[in-house]
Amino acid sequence: MKKIIFVIAFIVFFSFLVVSAVNMRPFGNPTFSEMDDYFIKNAQSETGANNVVTSIVFDYRGFDTLGEATVLFTTIVGIVALFRRITK
Amino acid sequence: MREMSKIIRNVTNLVYGFIIIFGFYIIVHGHLTPGGGFQGGAVVASAFAAMLISYGQLNTKKFLNINIFSLLESCGLTMFIGVAFLGLGTTFFYNFLANSGSWFGNIVIPGINAGDMNTAGVLPLMNIAVGLEVFSGLGIIVLLMADGAEYTKKKEKAENDR
Numbered sequence: 001m002k003k004i005i006f007v008i009a010f011i012v013f014f015s016f017l018v019v020s021a022v023n024m025r026p027f028g029n030p031t032f033s034e035m036d037d038y039f040i041k042n043a044q045s046e047t048g049a050n051n052v053v054t055s056i057v058f059d060y061r062g063f064d065t066l067g068e069a070t071v072l073f074t075t076i077v078g079i080v081a082l083f084r085r086i087t088k
Numbered sequence: 089m090r091e092m093s094k095i096i097r098n099v100t101n102l103v104y105g106f107i108i109i110f111g112f113y114i115i116v117h118g119h120l121t122p123g124g125g126f127q128g129g130a131v132v133a134s135a136f137a138a139m140l141i142s143y144g145q146l147n148t149k150k151f152l153n154i155n156i157f158s159l160l161e162s163c164g165l166t167m168f169i170g171v172a173f174l175g176l177g178t179t180f181f182y183n184f185l186a187n188s189g190s191w192f193g194n195i196v197i198p199g200i201n202a203g204d205m206n207t208a209g210v211l212p213l214m215n216i217a218v219g220l221e222v223f224s225g226l227g228i229i230v231l232l233m234a235d236g237a238e239y240t241k242k243k244e245k246a247e248n249d250r
Contacts, residue, residue: 044196044198044199045187045196045198046183046186047183047186047208047209047211048186048187048192048193048194048195048196048207048208048209049119049120049196049207049208049211050119050120050196050201050203050207050208051118051119051120051121051122051124053122053124054118054119054124054208054211054215055119055208055211057124058124058210058211058214058215059181059183059209059210059211062172062180062181062214063181065214065218066168066169066172066181068126069164069165069168069218069221070165072221072222072225073161073165073221073225075225075229076161076225076228076229079228079229079232079233080158080228080232083232083233083235083236
């Protein structure tokens with residue numbers, strides 16, 4: 001009984017995935033592209049970096065990177081707290 | 089964790105310096121080529137992991153110090169936030185050095201160019217800060233987890249002997 005329910009749920013969800021994959025827009029044609037066009041056109045002259053990805057990560061979306069660095073720091077604080085007795 | 093065979097130790101001796109140099113290359117050239125602070129830091133930390141598994145946990149403690157890593161990690165995050173605060177004349181995270189003509193301030197020609205190290209304003213400084221944080225943080229994780237594995241093994245052995 002449990003197995004039959006599992007199989008039915010699997011088929012339903014998988015069919016949803018297939019339908020959404022078929023209905024997806026073609027690759028490289030986003031619905032809204034104003035932001036991308038702005039970055040591609042102006043990132044190099046505004047930040048002076050050849051690597052547009054780095055200019056987005058560290059300049060346009062600096063707060064995001066600050067959050068990432070804080071998450072990493074918190075992870076390491078947690079691990080050090082977890083192993084504090086063992087090292088002493 | 090005991091040290092592994094002589095072949096593995098010799099190969100690690102040959103290779104770990106190049107891995108570290110490659111990681112710092114990725115960090116420093118983050119604004120010109122693919123990569124950046126996070127990726128380069130992970131590459132440098134992989135060299136520490138290779139040292140750890142080839143030399144064993146007790147021998148590695150002689151040349152890798154957790155306290156120094158901890159200090160470097162805090163310095164990295166503080167430097168990142170400090171560079172972000174330096175642009176506070178306009179906004180937080182303002183790129184005040186770009187196109188200014190001073191440090192990292194050369195004006196770049198839009199389009200395809202050869203790539204100049206001395207461009208991109210605060211991005212190289214932030215890449216270096218994040219790289220410092222990531223490689224020392226992952227180094228701490230690797231060293232502490234080796235300690236924990238050793239402790240667990242010792243405890244299990246004591247349980248079995250009893």
